[in-house]
Amino acid sequence: MPENIPQERTVVFVSDGTGITAETLGHSVLSQFEGIKFKQIRIPFIDSEVKAISAKQKINDIAIYDGIKPIVFSTLVNPTINEVVHKANGVFMDLFLKFVEPLENELGVKSTHRIGRSHTISDNEQYKNRIEAINFTLAHDDGQTDKDLAGADVILIGVSRSGKTPTSLYLAMQYGIKAANYPLIPEDFERGELPLALPPFKNKIFGLSISPERLSEIRNERRPGSHYASLENCKKEVKAAEFMMRREGIAWLSSTSKSIEEISTTILQQLNLGSPIY
């Protein structure tokens, strides 16, 4: 082990495609190390030998500049390209060598070594569905229209600013899920019923709630000092919304301390929805 632990270390993500897999992987690994500042550099689209040489040079330059080898997360699959880049002065975390090669033995087939298989539109049908899901979700944001609700995969409900819009967009973007969302508003609570268009689709409704304190904070950023944002009003709305969801037997979760990804994963799990799209 080195005697002097550097406070900063450069991390390079190198890929023949977008580099999104390398970054996701790398970030997850690095999140396990605290007290080190990682400076991140992205080198995407390394899909030729010429580009491989330039990537190698870039990594070497970093090693000289930093005085220490950068950590390199690589998802290069072409052996020739990989060989060139691997000559660089870096500490390699290589997805292909660590996982694809062992899997060849297990599956009893050779891998294709084809570049650009992830995050492309290679599966056209799936890609089209995803764009359609995004369009559907945008058109059905915030109860804008009751049209085509039969085509929705999920309908999110919750008080204003409980996280419905970002969650809907994430579900559409990452999983190709058509997600409509409806706000629960004081008029609904007075009537004591779900928004009018929703009862026929109860089996695909999912609720988001939030702590009144956090809700008041978020609303105050938008409309400071308003009745809408007051803690008192937030408490009232949240209580009424949770009461309604319970009474209607609608599954819901609290978004208070959850990320968009955590909320989305929970919804997929509970409604038994969605294969991932990459």
Added chain:
Amino acid sequence: MPENIPQERTVVFVSDGTGITAETLGHSVLSQFEGIKFKQIRIPFIDSEVKAISAKQKINDIAIYDGIKPIVFSTLVNPTINEVVHKANGVFMDLFLKFVEPLENELGVKSTHRIGRSHTISDNEQYKNRIEAINFTLAHDDGQTDKDLAGADVILIGVSRSGKTPTSLYLAMQYGIKAANYPLIPEDFERGELPLALPPFKNKIFGLSISPERLSEIRNERRPGSHYASLENCKKEVKAAEFMMRREGIAWLSSTSKSIEEISTTILQQLNLGSPIY
């Protein structure tokens, strides 16, 4: 190597968090194998020993049902939990063992083994910026408002249906980038100038173009048989838009055969923007 190559194989993504890293990694690895149908199962939020035992059981059940061990992509970081799950009858592709442990030696520090470090709101400030970026991007979709353009990180332009909206949303969602977008419309081409609000922000404008054939296809899905969707009109608009972008010295790319991820990565690269957010 097995003598009979199975045509189908179950893949399990197991994680103490959302499982998004495991899925991204796994999908990238599996995309290298053709001719095998992978059935995917997600087991997220395995953050206790009780849940670990149930995950182990699930994997064992699959092995019995399939008559062959499933492939298990795991991002479990807690040693106790990991030990329980690893006793299951699966072929393990373990992120932690393959990358985190070697990195401990390289960095000279022990990893934290803390669960739920990725895809959470552990970095509150960054998470807040991301939600703000999504709100900004939604408010500035399709030239809806000229307000606060100074606050935009990037402004996308292009003819209607060239891919601006999904790209803007992806940039906001994944990278916390405030992305406005403006359509280039026939009126702009007649005036021979960019939309009125844009000239002061030329350094952060990026253009999307598209082949007239593909554009006509997309527009025909929305408004079949219209002048708007006709190949002739699409040719005219695309030509005028590309001419304008060239004349104004605006960097642009063709979205025709590119995924949202590829377009976004190229924009980040060209405008030198954005650290990734997970």
